[in-house]
Amino acid sequence: MKPQELHQLVFNFRAARAVMFAVQAGLFEELCQEDLTIDELVARLELHRVSTTILLETLVQLNILNKQGMHYSVAQDLRATLRRDTAGSIANLLLLDANHWSNWSVAEDFFRPGQATSFAYDRQSNFAVAMQQGVGEMNVRLAQVLLAHAPRHIVDVGSGPGLLIEQVLGTATDLKYTLVDFARTLDIAKGNLSAYKQFDVNFLPHDIVLGKLPIEADCIVISRLLMGFDETEAKQILGNICHGLVHNGVLVINEFDTDTKVGALMSLDMLVNCGARVYGRDQLAKLLDELGFEIVSEQATTVFTRALSAKRKGI
Numbered sequence: 001m002k003p004q005e006l007h008q009l010v011f012n013f014r015a016a017r018a019v020m021f022a023v024q025a026g027l028f029e030e031l032c033q034e035d036l037t038i039d040e041l042v043a044r045l046e047l048h049r050v051s052t053t054i055l056l057e058t059l060v061q062l063n064i065l066n067k068q069g070m071h072y073s074v075a076q077d078l079r080a081t082l083r084r085d086t087a088g089s090i091a092n093l094l095l096l097d098a099n100h101w102s103n104w105s106v107a108e109d110f111f112r113p114g115q116a117t118s119f120a121y122d123r124q125s126n127f128a129v130a131m132q133q134g135v136g137e138m139n140v141r142l143a144q145v146l147l148a149h150a151p152r153h154i155v156d157v158g159s160g161p162g163l164l165i166e167q168v169l170g171t172a173t174d175l176k177y178t179l180v181d182f183a184r185t186l187d188i189a190k191g192n193l194s195a196y197k198q199f200d201v202n203f204l205p206h207d208i209v210l211g212k213l214p215i216e217a218d219c220i221v222i223s224r225l226l227m228g229f230d231e232t233e234a235k236q237i238l239g240n241i242c243h244g245l246v247h248n249g250v251l252v253i254n255e256f257d258t259d260t261k262v263g264a265l266m267s268l269d270m271l272v273n274c275g276a277r278v279y280g281r282d283q284l285a286k287l288l289d290e291l292g293f294e295i296v297s298e299q300a301t302t303v304f305t306r307a308l309s310a311k312r313k314g315i
């Protein structure tokens with residue numbers, strides 16, 4: 001097996017889990033019989049509208065559902081497989097597996113019976129390392145997007161371990177940089193950027209949900225930040241960030257692209273794990289519009305992420 005094939009194999013669990021959940025929720029039973037709009041579906045199954053939209057859009061990206069105008073339908077070739085009452089159905093097996101899935105959370109009991117301690121796992125440090133892996137050239141491309149705006153001061157809000165700023169510093173050491181995150185995360189970033197101590201690199205511990213950015217800059221970037229927050233908090237964050245942007249400054253938002261399979265699955269993952277979602281281009285455009293901003297350019301930073309650059313309207 002090749003590394004790329006292994007990558008594909010293990011990450012397919014997200015797609016598999018989404019399909020199983022859709023079976024559990026009864027989506028296919030309805031959509032195999034007739035094409036329905038989101039409003040019709042949520043009314044019939046008594047589901048939450050926003051969450052159901054995220055699930056349906058993911059199933060569209062997986063080519064299991066088709067969407068025509070406002071209507072969703074199950075791809076014709078899959079109907080007999082996804083209905084529970086047909087000879088060739090796998091829906092009952094999927095339902096069984098969906099309910100067995102939760103047993104993996106206690107699987108450790110069979111491998112270390114009688115032991116009180118769990119497999120070692122430190123969420124904070126694992127998260128920091130996981131953030132550095134699996135994004136390929138994303139920060140290289142995002143650094144190019146930032147530098148194309150010819151900034152003098154780049155602020156990276158939710159900087160994580162500082163890999164984006166390290167990337168920019170690789171080509172531009174004459175700018176001012178500020179990394180904003182929680183103090184504990186900034187300690188990791190300080191370690192990663194220790195080779196750049198002689199340059200104008202600053203670390204600002206700040207909770208961007210709770211307070212306005214207390215500094216000003218002509219270029220502020222947020223990368224994979226908004227997807228951790230519900231819409232109320234996302235609005236709050238954008239408002240707090242814009243406060244620190246000089247009048248003709250640029251705000252760069254790098255997020256997963258919900259019109260891709262990976263991006264849609266990530267949105268579902270954020271929903272289930274944080275009650276949040278990945279905001280698509282249209283949702284971001286709307287949030288920015290409410291703050292008096294408009295998107296001025298956009299670039300892909302990987303095949304499943306893209307950076308939107310926004311400025312105050314009329315700039």
Ligand SMILES: C[S@@+](CC[C@H](N)C(=O)[O-])C[C@H]1O[C@@H](n2cnc3c(N)ncnc32)[C@H](O)[C@@H]1O
Nearest residue numbers: 131158159160181182185206207208209223224
């Ligand atoms: C998903 S990581 C992304 C890190 C980095 N921007 C990247 O794309 O690799 C989100 C980062 O936002 C930070 N963060 C989350 N909530 C925050 C808040 N309220 N204020 C400041 N930073 C926050 C987290 O600590 C984490 O480092």
